[in-house]
Amino acid sequence: MTRIIVMTSGKGGVGKTTCTANLGMALAQRNQKVVVIDADFGLRNLDLLLGLENRIVYTALDVLAGDCSVEKALVRDKRQSTLAMLAAAQSRTKEGITPEQMRELVTGLKGQYDFILIDCPAGIEMGFQNAIAPANEAIVVTTPEVSAVRDADRVVGLLEASDVRHTKLLINRLKPAMVQEEQMMSVRDVLDILAVPLLGVIPDDERVIIASNRGEPLVLDNKLSLAGVAFNNVARRLLGEEVPLLDLTAPQDDLFSRLRRFLRG
Amino acid sequence: MVSQSPFTPTTDLPPQSPEKLVPEQVHLKNEDGQLVLRLPSPVQGALPPWEDLLLQLKQRLESSERFWQPHSALQLQSGDRLLDSRQLQALVETLGEAQLLLKRVITSRRQTAMAAITLGCSVDQLTDMEYLNQSIPTPGQPLASPLYLQTTVRSGIDIRHPGTIMILGDTNPGSALIADGDIVVWGRLRGLAHAGAGGNRQCRIMALQMQPTQLRIADLVARPPDSATTQYGPEVAYIGDNQGIRIALAEDFMRQQLTPRGLGFDP
Numbered sequence: 139m140t141r142i143i144v145m146t147s148g149k150g151g152v153g154k155t156t157c158t159a160n161l162g163m164a165l166a167q168r169n170q171k172v173v174v175i176d177a178d179f180g181l182r183n184l185d186l187l188l189g190l191e192n193r194i195v196y197t198a199l200d201v202l203a204g205d206c207s208v209e210k211a212l213v214r215d216k217r218q219s220t221l222a223m224l225a226a227a228q229s230r231t232k233e234g235i236t237p238e239q240m241r242e243l244v245t246g247l248k249g250q251y252d253f254i255l256i257d258c259p260a261g262i263e264m265g266f267q268n269a270i271a272p273a274n275e276a277i278v279v280t281t282p283e284v285s286a287v288r289d290a291d292r293v294v295g296l297l298e299a300s301d302v303r304h305t306k307l308l309i310n311r312l313k314p315a316m317v318q319e320e321q322m323m324s325v326r327d328v329l330d331i332l333a334v335p336l337l338g339v340i341p342d343d344e345r346v347i348i349a350s351n352r353g354e355p356l357v358l359d360n361k362l363s364l365a366g367v368a369f370n371n372v373a374r375r376l377l378g379e380e381v382p383l384l385d386l387t388a389p390q391d392d393l394f395s396r397l398r399r400f401l402r403g
Numbered sequence: 404m405v406s407q408s409p410f411t412p413t414t415d416l417p418p419q420s421p422e423k424l425v426p427e428q429v430h431l432k433n434e435d436g437q438l439v440l441r442l443p444s445p446v447q448g449a450l451p452p453w454e455d456l457l458l459q460l461k462q463r464l465e466s467s468e469r470f471w472q473p474h475s476a477l478q479l480q481s482g483d484r485l486l487d488s489r490q491l492q493a494l495v496e497t498l499g500e501a502q503l504l505l506k507r508v509i510t511s512r513r514q515t516a517m518a519a520i521t522l523g524c525s526v527d528q529l530t531d532m533e534y535l536n537q538s539i540p541t542p543g544q545p546l547a548s549p550l551y552l553q554t555t556v557r558s559g560i561d562i563r564h565p566g567t568i569m570i571l572g573d574t575n576p577g578s579a580l581i582a583d584g585d586i587v588v589w590g591r592l593r594g595l596a597h598a599g600a601g602g603n604r605q606c607r608i609m610a611l612q613m614q615p616t617q618l619r620i621a622d623l624v625a626r627p628p629d630s631a632t633t634q635y636g637p638e639v640a641y642i643g644d645n646q647g648i649r650i651a652l653a654e655d656f657m658r659q660q661l662t663p664r665g666l667g668f669d670p
Contacts, residue, residue: 288558288576288577289558291557291558291559291575291576291577292557292558292559292577294557295462295557295558295559295560296458296559298462298465298557299458299461299462299465300461331573331575331576331593333555333573
């Protein structure tokens with residue numbers, strides 16, 4: 139059974155692509171056969187985060203045009219042989235593709251892989267409709283910000299009315315210190331509004347930026363950062379393991395912040 | 404004394420003109436033991452897009468699924484909307500997912516009738532006149548039966564109903580409930596709610612937790628105070644004597660309704 143999961147958010151810049159890259163890599167490290175598909179036609183990024191840009195020969199568009207087979211268009215990752223990527227065309231806009239074509243594309247990959255992760259573009263227009271068309275599960279990525287949560291809520295509503303049956307929530311870029319100071323929405327606040335099962339919480343980490351620029355997902359690091367561990371945990375939960383949420387507060391809760399809280403009453 | 408939240412109607416918001424609710428959304432109702440799905444008729448000549456209708460229908464089916472037995476028959480009143488066979492097929496599939504069978508189609512369009520026959524439904528074709536006579540909402544008409552939905556009303560979802568709306572679940576910011584009658588939310592009301600949208604000032608809005616973006620009753624508009632309260636109890640919003648939207652705790656409100664004014668004592 140191939141699980142086809144769309145990673146979506148509504149709002150842009152919350153980390154859909156970063157999560158797709160890391161989750162894809164983390165799943166592949168657990169001996170799952172994974173394909174990540176960039177559905178962001180015209181503004182593709184996934185290849186950059188995976189460091190595969192210079193190895194793309196064919197894009198999804200070539201497959202749809204019948205110029206090559208899906209298998210041939212897949213770019214295999216050298217570091218992790220079970221991970222492959224299907225790049226989006228940079229030349230076409232999202233309106234140039236139809237949901238039927240996306241379904242067709244994914245059907246060609248079904249069966250041979252354990253996971254197909256689709257990186258959805260921001261927005262709820264055609265690109266979103268295309269990306270969710272082939273999926274049977276969805277991961278809604280949000281940051282603990284009012285605007286991101288509002289858009290995520292809209293997206294969950296649209297997913298409920300579509301054929302995507304299982305929606306889960308991934309909260310990205312949480313800053314535990316700010317939550318403790320009550321300056322940021324907590325996980326509970328977000329869940330309170332969205333009412334969607336939680337898949338994981340990824341702490342904010344500057345190393346994500348470094349990793350993106352290098353094209354090496356965090357989960358490949360030898361000494362895993364907290365965010366890397368969190369991504370690994372999400373992958374394990376997707377595989378059915380029960381992994382407790384990371385205690386993100388521990389390292390930040392030093393004497394100074396306690397003292398500050400105490401003084402603020 | 405009735406405890407009232409400092410929830411005063413704001414003067415910086417323009418008053419509302421009455422809304423016309425009757426034909427705007429898909430309407431799923433029970434008529435003499437028969438499930439009827441009514442598609443909206445054109446508003447000022449414009450039809451809402453088919454995709455929107457289908458989305459609306461899916462949301463409605465999802466949140467009221469337990470009101471019928473599996474494999475119930477359903478009657479479609481499509482009015483003078485033209486449905487081609489592809490659209491009808493999509494409708495049949497959507498209904499099928501909710502375990503409903505499309506049995507009968509009532510339409511005034513010949514092509515829709517033909518498409519329905521090909522799908523094996525029985526068809527009533529009305530003439531335009533018959534349909535017009537049927538659909539004109541006469542003033543003083545009784546409200547539609549209450550709409551009861553078990554769902555989270557999410558951002559971007561509008562629920563309009565020419566009667567009372569009852570929601571079992573939360574409504575989120577960015578959503579809107581617009582009713583000709585009352586609005587009851589058994590959960591948190593965090594979106595917009597407009598009761599008595601046709602102009603009835605007697606209508607009320609009730610919620611277990613009243614944290615709305617905005618409240619409207621008939622032609623009045625109010626927004627919550629800027630300072631957030633942390634304690635919430637079941638509350639009722641209504642139009643008070645001073646012609647503003649007031650909010651009272653549910654228990655106080657009920658007590659107030661029972662006591663005639665001017666008795667000179669506090670219940």
